[in-house]
Amino acid sequence: MHTKKDQNSFWSKRALLFIVLGILPALALLGCRYPTDIEHTMERIQNGVLEVGLTENSPWVIRTNDGPAGLEPEIIRSLAEQLNSKIRWHWDSEDDLLAALQHHQLDLVIGGLTNRSRLSQQAALTRPYYQSRYTVGFPSGVPLPTSLNGLEVAIPPVNHMHAALKEKNAKPVKVTDITRTESPIAAPTWWLSAHGLMAGPWEIIIDKHVMALPKGENAWMLALQRHLNGYSNIEQRLQQLEAAQ
Amino acid sequence: MKIRQVYQLPPDKQKDLDYLVRLEWWNLGFRISIVGVLALVLGSSQAMRVAWFEDMLSLIPPIAFLIAMRYRNRAPNAIFPYGYQRATSIAFLCAATALALLGGILLLDSLLKLAKMEHPSIGAVELFGTTFWMGWLMIGALIYSVIPPVIIGHLQMKAAKKVHEKTVFVDGKMSKADWMTGLAAIAGIVGVGAGLWWADALAGALIALDVTKDGVTNVKEAVGDLLDRRPRFTSKAEPEHLADELEEQLCAMGWVASAAVRLREEGHIFSGEAFVVPHSDENLAQRLRDATQFLNHYDWRIYEVVVTAWPSEN
Numbered sequence: 001m002h003t004k005k006d007q008n009s010f011w012s013k014r015a016l017l018f019i020v021l022g023i024l025p026a027l028a029l030l031g032c033r034y035p036t037d038i039e040h041t042m043e044r045i046q047n048g049v050l051e052v053g054l055t056e057n058s059p060w061v062i063r064t065n066d067g068p069a070g071l072e073p074e075i076i077r078s079l080a081e082q083l084n085s086k087i088r089w090h091w092d093s094e095d096d097l098l099a100a101l102q103h104h105q106l107d108l109v110i111g112g113l114t115n116r117s118r119l120s121q122q123a124a125l126t127r128p129y130y131q132s133r134y135t136v137g138f139p140s141g142v143p144l145p146t147s148l149n150g151l152e153v154a155i156p157p158v159n160h161m162h163a164a165l166k167e168k169n170a171k172p173v174k175v176t177d178i179t180r181t182e183s184p185i186a187a188p189t190w191w192l193s194a195h196g197l198m199a200g201p202w203e204i205i206i207d208k209h210v211m212a213l214p215k216g217e218n219a220w221m222l223a224l225q226r227h228l229n230g231y232s233n234i235e236q237r238l239q240q241l242e243a244a245q
Numbered sequence: 246m247k248i249r250q251v252y253q254l255p256p257d258k259q260k261d262l263d264y265l266v267r268l269e270w271w272n273l274g275f276r277i278s279i280v281g282v283l284a285l286v287l288g289s290s291q292a293m294r295v296a297w298f299e300d301m302l303s304l305i306p307p308i309a310f311l312i313a314m315r316y317r318n319r320a321p322n323a324i325f326p327y328g329y330q331r332a333t334s335i336a337f338l339c340a341a342t343a344l345a346l347l348g349g350i351l352l353l354d355s356l357l358k359l360a361k362m363e364h365p366s367i368g369a370v371e372l373f374g375t376t377f378w379m380g381w382l383m384i385g386a387l388i389y390s391v392i393p394p395v396i397i398g399h400l401q402m403k404a405a406k407k408v409h410e411k412t413v414f415v416d417g418k419m420s421k422a423d424w425m426t427g428l429a430a431i432a433g434i435v436g437v438g439a440g441l442w443w444a445d446a447l448a449g450a451l452i453a454l455d456v457t458k459d460g461v462t463n464v465k466e467a468v469g470d471l472l473d474r475r476p477r478f479t480s481k482a483e484p485e486h487l488a489d490e491l492e493e494q495l496c497a498m499g500w501v502a503s504a505a506v507r508l509r510e511e512g513h514i515f516s517g518e519a520f521v522v523p524h525s526d527e528n529l530a531q532r533l534r535d536a537t538q539f540l541n542h543y544d545w546r547i548y549e550v551v552v553t554a555w556p557s558e559n
Binding site: 034037040124126217229230 | 380437442
C-alpha cells in the first residue's frame with residue numbers, strides 16, 4: 001500500500017532469502033546424516049544400546065522364558081544386528097511405555113500397536129508395515145456363501161469386529177473358545193489359515209500395524225521405516241507363529 | 246422512482262475483463278491443484294499445515310470474484326435502484342475477514358506449539374520401491390505451490406489494473422508475495438531435518454503472521470470502500486485525481502462560475518455528485534442535464550455523477 005512499507009517488506013523478503021540460502025550450505029557442512037534426530041537417538045543406538053518397551057500381544061510380541069519372541073521382536077533383532085546395537089527389553093503396560101517414550105527413556109515401543117489417533121498424539125508412528133485383514137473363515141470343503149446376510153459368525157467375547165459384522169448384516173455370536181466352534185469364524189486371514197480355515201473374500205475390518213517412536217527423531221524413524229519396508233513374508237511368519245501356539 | 250441505467254464497459258475494457266475472468270479461472274484451477282498436492286504430503290509439520298491453510302484460503306478471492314461477476318452485471322431495479330456493482334466489495338470484505346481470523350488462529354496455534362516445545366516428526370515414504378525422507382517430498386510440493394501463484398499473480402496485477410479490479414489486484418499482490426511463505430515453510434522443514442525442533446513451528450508462526458497481516462490490510466481496504474472513502478487505487482496510496490479533473494472540466498464550461506465534485510468507489514467504478522454555481526439561471530435545466538451526460542462519458546470508470554446547481558454564496 002504505502003511505498004515506505006513496500007520498501008520494508010522488500011528488505012525483509014531479501015533477509016529471509018539470505019537466511020534460507022545460508023541454511024543450505026550450513027547443512028552441507030553439517031555432513032552426512034540428513035535428516036538428523038532432534039535428541040540424537042540414532043547416534044546413541046548405533047554401536048550402542050537400543051531401549052525397547054514391549055507389551056505382550058501374541059503373535060506380535062510373545063513373552064517366553066527365553067526372552068521376547070514373536071514377529072516384532074524378530075524384526076527389531078534383525079535391525080539391531082544391522083546397526084550393531086544391543087537391545088535392552090522393558091516389559092510394561094502400553095500406557096507406561098508410551099509415557100516413558102515421551103520422556104525419551106525408550107527408543108521404541110512395540111506390542112501389536114495399530115495406528116489409532118490416540119497413539120499418534122503421544123508418539124510418532126511408523127507407516128503401517130502390515131495390514132491385518134479380518135474376514136470370515138470356513139472349514140475347508142464347505143462352499144463359501146455369496147454374502148454374509150443373516151450368517152451366524154463366531155467371534156471372541158472381547159473383540160472389535162461386532163459393529164462391522166452387523167453392518168454387513170451378519171449375526172455375530174460371542175463364543176468363549178473360538179477354536180472349538182462349528183460356525184464360521186471372524187478373524188484375521190493369518191489366524192484363519194493357521195487354524196486350517198478358508199478365508200472368505202469379505203473385508204470386515206483392517207488393522208494397520210505400526211511401531212511407536214519418540215516424536216521428532218526423524219533419522220531413527222527413517223532407518224526403522226527402511227527396515228520395515230524391506231521386511232517381507234510377514235503374513236507367512238504370523239501364520240507360523242500362530243500355528244505354533 | 247428513478248432507477249439507474251445499466252453500466253456498460255467500453256468494448257476494449259470488456260475484452261480486458263473477459264481476459265481477467267479467464268485468468269481467475271486458471272488461478273482457481275492452479276490453486277485447487279496446489280491444495281490437493283499439499284494435502285497428499287501433509288505430515289505433522291506445523292509450517293506445512295499453515296501453508297496449506299493459507300493456500301485453501303487463497304481459493305476464496307478468485308471464487309468470490311467469479312461469483313460476484315455473476316451478480317454485479319444485473320441491471321438496477323426497483324428493489325436495488327443503485328445496481329449490484331458493489332457485490333465485489335462485499336465479497337472482498339468476506340474474504341479479508343476470513344483471512345484475518347484464520348491467520349490469527351494459526352498464529353496462536355504455532356506459538357502454542359513453540360511454547361510446548363513440540364518435536365515435529367517427519368516420517369518416511371516409500372515411492373517406486375525406495376524409502377526416503379518425507380521432507381523431500383514436502384519441499385517438492387512446496388516448490389510447486391510457489392511457482393504458479395507468482396506467475397499468475399504478476400499477470401493478475403497487470404490485468405486488474407487495466408479494468409480497475411481492486412479485489413483481483415490485491416489478490417495478485419498477495420499471490421506474488423506467496424513465494425515468501427513457501428520458502429519459510431521449506432526453511433522450517435529443512436530446519437527440522439537438521440535437528441532444530443523450533444524451526445518448524447517458528448516458520449509456521451511467521452507464515453501465520455503474514456496471513457494475518459494480509460487479512461487486516463484487506464479488511465481495512467474493504468471497510469474503506471464500503472464507507473465511501475475517497476477513491477484510490479490499491480497500487481498507490483494517493484487518492485485519484487479524477488474529482489479534480491472533473492471540476493476543471495466543469496469550470497471550463499462557459500455558464501459555470503465554480504464547481505465542486507466528490508466521488509466514491511462502487512466496486513470497480515466511480516459515482517458521485519457535482520455541485521456547480523452557475524453565472525445565471527438561463528436554460529439551467531438543460532445545461533445541468535448536458536453537463537451530467539458529459540461527465541458520465543468523460544472516463545470509462547465513471548458510472549453516474551449527478552450535477553446539481555447551487556446559488557452563489559453572496
